[in-house]
Amino acid sequence: xxxxxxxxxxxxxxxxxxxxxxxxxxxxxxxxxxxxxxxxxxxxxxxxxxxxxxxxxxxxxxxxxxxxxxxxxxxxxxxxxxxxxxxxxxxxxxxxxxxxxxxxxxxxxxxxxxxxxxxxxxxxxxxxxxxxxxxxxxxxxxxxxxxxxxxxxxxxxxxxxxxxxxxxxxxxxxxxxxxxxxxxxxxxxxxxxxxxxxxxxxxxxxxxxxxxxxxxxxxxxxxxxxxxxxxxxxxxxxxxxxxxxxxxxxxxxxxxxxxxxxxxxxxxxxxxxxxxxxxxxxxxxxxxxxxxxxxxxxxxxxxxxxxxxxxxxxxxxxxxxxxxxxxxxxxxxxxxxxxxxxxxxxxxxxxxxxxxxxxxxxxxxxxxxxxxxxxxxxxxxxxxxxxxxxxxxxxxxxxxxxxxxxxxxxxxxxxxxxxxxxxxxxxxxxxxxxxxxxxxxxxxxxxxxxxxxxxxxxxxxxxxxxxxxxxxxxxxxxxxxxxxxxxxxxxxxxxxxxxxxxxxxxxxxxxxxxxxxxxxxxxxxxxxxxxxxxxxxxxxxxxxxxxxxxxxxxxxxxxxxxxxxxxxxxxxxxxxxxxxxxxxxxxxxxxxxxxxxxxxxxxxxxxxxxxxxxxxxxxxxxxxxxxxxxxxxxxxxxxxxxxxxxxxxxxxxxxxxxxxxxxxxxxxxxxxxxxxxxxxxxxxxxxxxxxxxxxxxxxxxxxxxxxxxxxxxxxxxxxxxxxxxxxxxxxxxxxxxxxxxxxxxxxxxxxxxxxxxxxxxxxxxxxxxxxxxxxxxxxxxxxxxxxxxxxxxxxxxxxxxxxxxxxxxxxxxxxxxxxxxxxxxxxxxxxxxxx
RNA sequence: GCCGAAGUGGCGGAAUAGGCAGACGCGCACGACUCAAAAUCGUGUUCCCAACGGGAAUGAGGGUUCGAUUCCCUCCUUCGGCACCA
Numbered sequence: 012x013x014x015x016x017x018x019x020x021x022x023x024x025x026x027x028x029x030x031x032x033x034x035x036x037x038x039x040x041x042x043x044x045x046x047x048x049x050x051x052x053x054x055x056x057x058x059x060x061x062x063x064x065x066x067x068x069x070x071x072x073x074x075x076x077x078x079x080x081x082x083x084x085x086x087x088x089x090x091x092x093x094x095x096x097x098x099x100x101x102x103x104x105x106x107x108x109x110x111x112x113x114x115x116x117x118x119x120x121x122x123x124x125x126x127x128x129x130x131x132x133x134x135x136x137x138x139x140x141x142x143x144x145x146x147x148x149x150x151x152x153x154x155x156x157x158x159x160x161x162x163x164x165x166x167x168x169x170x171x172x173x174x175x176x177x178x179x180x181x182x183x184x185x186x187x188x189x190x191x192x193x194x195x196x197x198x199x200x201x202x203x204x205x206x207x208x209x210x211x212x213x214x215x216x217x218x219x220x221x222x223x224x225x226x227x228x229x230x231x232x233x234x235x236x237x238x239x240x241x242x243x244x245x246x247x248x249x250x251x252x253x254x255x256x257x258x259x260x261x262x263x264x265x266x267x268x269x270x271x272x273x274x275x276x277x278x279x280x281x282x283x284x285x286x287x288x289x290x291x292x293x294x295x296x297x298x299x300x301x302x303x304x305x306x307x308x309x310x311x312x313x314x315x316x317x318x319x320x321x322x323x324x325x326x327x328x329x330x331x332x333x334x335x336x337x338x339x340x341x342x343x344x345x346x347x348x349x350x351x352x353x354x355x356x357x358x359x360x361x362x363x364x365x366x367x368x369x370x371x372x373x374x375x376x377x378x379x380x381x382x383x384x385x386x387x388x389x390x391x392x393x394x395x396x397x398x399x400x401x402x403x404x405x406x407x408x409x410x411x412x413x414x415x416x417x418x419x420x421x422x423x424x425x426x427x428x429x430x431x432x433x434x435x436x437x438x439x440x441x442x443x444x445x446x447x448x449x450x451x452x453x454x455x456x457x458x459x460x461x462x463x464x465x466x467x468x469x470x471x472x473x474x475x476x477x478x479x480x481x482x483x484x485x486x487x488x489x490x491x492x493x494x495x496x497x498x499x500x501x502x503x504x505x506x507x508x509x510x511x512x513x514x515x516x517x518x519x520x521x522x523x524x525x526x527x528x529x530x531x532x533x534x535x536x537x538x539x540x541x542x543x544x545x546x547x548x549x550x551x552x553x554x555x556x557x558x559x560x561x562x563x564x565x566x567x568x569x570x571x572x573x574x575x576x577x578x579x580x581x582x583x584x585x586x587x588x589x590x591x592x593x594x595x596x597x598x599x600x601x602x603x604x605x606x607x608x609x610x611x612x613x614x615x616x617x618x619x620x621x622x623x624x625x626x627x628x629x630x631x632x633x634x635x636x637x638x639x640x641x642x643x644x645x646x647x648x649x650x651x652x653x654x655x656x657x658x659x660x661x662x663x664x665x666x667x668x669x670x671x672x673x674x675x676x677x678x679x680x681x682x683x684x685x686x687x688x689x690x691x692x693x694x695x696x697x698x699x700x701x702x703x704x705x706x707x708x709x710x711x712x713x714x715x716x717x718x719x720x721x722x723x724x725x726x727x728x729x730x731x732x733x734x735x736x737x738x739x740x741x742x743x744x745x746x747x748x749x750x751x752x753x754x755x756x757x758x759x760x761x762x763x764x765x766x767x768x769x770x771x772x773x774x775x776x777x778x779x780x781x782x783x784x785x786x787x788x789x790x791x792x793x794x795x796x797x798x799x800x801x802x803x804x805x806x807x808x809x810x811x812x813x814x815x816x817x818x819x820x821x822x823x824x825x826x827x828x829x830x831x832x833x834x835x836x837x838x839x840x841x842x843x844x845x846x
Numbered sequence: 847g848c849c850g851a852a853g854u855g856g857c858g859g860a861a862u863a864g865g866c867a868g869a870c871g872c873g874c875a876c877g878a879c880u881c882a883a884a885a886u887c888g889u890g891u892u893c894c895c896a897a898c899g900g901g902a903a904u905g906a907g908g909g910u911u912c913g914a915u916u917c918c919c920u921c922c923u924u925c926g927g928c929a930c931c932a
Contacts, residue, residue, distance in 0.1 A: 020892085201882090226850085227850065227851065227926095227927095230849070230850055230927090231850075231926090231927060231928090232851090233849095234848095234849060234850085234927070234928065235927085235928080236929075237928085239931075239932090241932085258932080259931095259932065260932060261931090261932065262932080269916085273932090307856075315930080338930090339929040339930085340932090341930080341931095341932075342931070342932090344931095345931050345932075346931070346932060347932095349932090350931095350932045351932080352932085353932095358930095359930055359932080362930095398895080421864035438932085440928090440931060546858090558926080558927095559926090561927085562927080562928095618892090631869085632871070633858060633859085633872090634858065634859075635858095635859075635869085638851095638852080638859095640858060641857095641858085643857075643858065643872070645857095645872060645873070646857085646858065646871070646872045646873090647872090648871090648872070648873095649870085649871040649872055650871080652871090652886095653870095653871085655886095700862090708859070708860085708870090709859090709860070709869090709870080711870080711871090712859085712860075712869070712871070713869090713870080714870095715870055715871070716869075716870060719870090738872080788866095789866090790865085790866040792865085792866085792912080792913070794912080794913095794914065795913055795916090797866055798864080825915095832912085833912055834912090834915085835865095835912055837865050837912090837913080838863085838865070840865055840866090841865045841866070841913085843865080843912050843913060844912085845912050845913095
């Protein structure tokens with residue numbers, strides 16, 4: 012029977028206290044060791060830790076611990092992304108100040124996190140909502156402003172006219188888009204807001220050289236930025252020579268076929284150019300386009316609609332007068348908000364032209380056909396061929412490549428530049444980063460507006476601009492900063508006269524774009540980070556988090572780093588060298604976990620019942636980390652049993668009761684010991700590799716397998732007479748367990764009488780010689796089917812293996828006296844005979 | 847529609863470099879222990895014919911190969927992203 016009862020509560024709290032007291036996980040600069048900065052995305056302090064947090068934090072924790080045992084000086088910090096809408100919305104409901112609620116939640120979550128037994132260095136904790144943090148968020152805003160990267164622009168937000176406030180996307184409900192709070196239909200409202208010129212870095216952001224990031228993330232970012240090469244072409248308005256309209260096109264080689272132009276209904280020029288007789292129809296269409304938002308967008312029937320403005324433009328390549336229409340299939344937010352329409356070679360333009368009986372002029376024809384005939388076209392032609400009806404450029408070859416790789420596009424680009432009509436141009440779907448939020452609970456934008464001197468940054472010595480605490484919560488959700496009687500009143504940094512503060516706060520992605528820098532020195536007050544810490548720890552070596560941040564946070568943080576690099580604040584082109592994403596833990600029903608569905612798994616309950624080590628082991632074991640899976644409450648029993656059986660293996664000592672009679676001969680036990688040692692080192696090799704590759708589930712299964720072997724080996728006498736092999740097995744086993752299940756590993760390490768702490772041990776080295784098999788067993792296939800197997804000495808030659816296999820009775824039976832057609836010994840792993 | 851990821855037992859999943867499919871675990875079945883149960887330990891557990899033995903099987907179909915979960919082509923399903931992008 013087990014001498015000592017496995018009491019997870021006692022063991023876990025004992026070691027957690029000791030590790031904390033000993034500062035075992037404190038990460039300090041140590042130039043004698045290589046550093047490893049392991050970063051995992053910081054949580055929003057929602058109130059309670061859920062199992063998803065464990066899934067995102069524990070496997071990276073085990074890997075950080077592994078790296079530490081491999082000899083690296085590891086920093087694994089944790090903090091809170093503490094600004095944001097939920098706390099503000101809650102405040103509007105119950106009046107509890109977001110500051111109070113947020114910091115209460117943080118305390119609660121920190122306490123819960125400590126039960127994980129993770130190696131977080133809490134002395135490096137950073138909280139984005141604390142003034143010592145957001146002082147520097149504000150400072151960074153000013154640095155970007157000084158770099159010329161911040162600017163103001165009118166931009167539409169979703170606005171509730173009843174609540175008099177901006178709504179976030181999740182606050183707009185239903186197909187009719189009404190306010191979540193009062194049900195009023197939401198309108199678009201143009202507000203003057205702050206932007207960062209992220210698009211200035213678009214090309215650089217498409218370059219992933221030197222970083223080890225998942226292909227999936229790189230593809231998502233590439234598609235998000237969506238670079239397209241083409242040309243900008245100038246068109247004149249026929250009735251008004253001074254008005255120029257620039258269009259972007261990816262097909263400048265079809266310019267001669269542009270038979271009309273289409274403006275987005277919101278285009279500012281529409282009002283100017285519309286002729287009086289078309290005014291009513293245009294206004295009507297504009298109003299209708301403004302009303303239809305998501306609803307119409309999602310409509311399956313994509314019937315093109317539009318109206319004629321009465322105005323004409325001049326096609327600069329052939330001076331043709333072409334009508335200007337407006338249509339909602341042209342977006343103000345993409346390109347220049349106006350297109351040249353080439354119905355012969357664009358499907359949308361074709362459909363539009365057919366509907367409104369606009370001319371179709373083909374300017375590319377397939378090489379094989381003698382003539383292009385507009386009347387016979389029943390679809391736009393987008394294939395390759397040659398240019399026709401295009402003046403001097405007739406006969407130029409056209410292929411389906413984009414940009415200059417296409418000879419026709421290259422020819423037209425040169426021609427346009429030469430004539431001064433247009434120029435080569437690149438367009439992106441990616442937009443500048445909208446920073447302004449009409450909210451209270453965020454970092455204030457440190458800008459002051461003076462009637463004379465306009466916008467100026469708050470001087471450094473006045474940072475941070477702190478959020479006022481005496482604020483009023485209107486049930487409407489209007490920003491309390493606007494309503495505060497005095498807060499916005501200040502003086503102009505230039506002239507000292509009365510001026511007003513910006514009352515908008517920053518997007519929280521701003522806070523999370525640099526938190527990896529704040530961890531370096533969270534309480535440092537002479538700058539955003541301590542240079543010495545920066546020089547030692549940066550860049551981040553391993554960054555882990557959910558795939559859902561692929562296009563927002565991860566792109567913002569890369570942009571931010573590059574902007575800081577150009578400001579001379581940081582070095583290197585990328586902030587995070589390696590990125591890995593975990594999947595999602597779903598509810599037991601296979602749905603996303605949510606309070607409303609009632610399928611949320613609370614880790615507290617599991618820790619209490621089974622202990623942190625068992626939960627940690629199961630978190631690693633139950634799914635592929637990069638995939639995620641639905642939670643299975645029953646499955647945890649397997650991990651619990653593993654932990655208990657390990658405990659029993661170490662603390663129970665049936666070796667004493669195994670009499671020598673059961674150990675038949677010394678040579679036989681020697682064999683058992685040798686086999687045990689082989690298994691130990693094979694497992695070590697596998698576990699080491701799996702840690703390196705983020706394959707956490709097979710680490711646990713390998714350890715389970717080895718434990719099963721150890722039970723058998725001990726039964727066969729491997730542990731008798733204090734054998735060196737058995738001692739080594741125990742020691743290596745605990746070292747391999749230590750990253751995954753730190754508490755029980757530490758307890759059993761001390762039980763064996765080893766010096767504290769198992770977490771300060773070196774990761775063991777694989778004895779390659781010990782992993783070699785004495786003999787190998789090979790399956791023998793006949794015509795692709797396994798019919799028998801042979802065992803040969805490990806050093807047997809291919810010829811010997813063939814000979815042994817062919818001598819088999821089974822093989823002879825199949826051969827029926829004939830010669831085999833082919834005999835293959837594949838990698839000394841299998842014999843394949845073809846008869 | 848476009849881009850991406852994934853389809854393996856009842857379930858989660860495993861399978862260096864193209865070489866024994868189903869490691870490890872859950873669940874289930876049977877057995878031991880027990881007055882009994884739980885716990886624990888042991889045995890079995892892809893499916894079909896089932897006795898030996900044989901056959902089929904990694905979403906479907908095809909191809910390359912002595913040999914394919916793995917490589918190639920076509921298709922289906924699920925999930926994620928983008929979507930009138932000029």
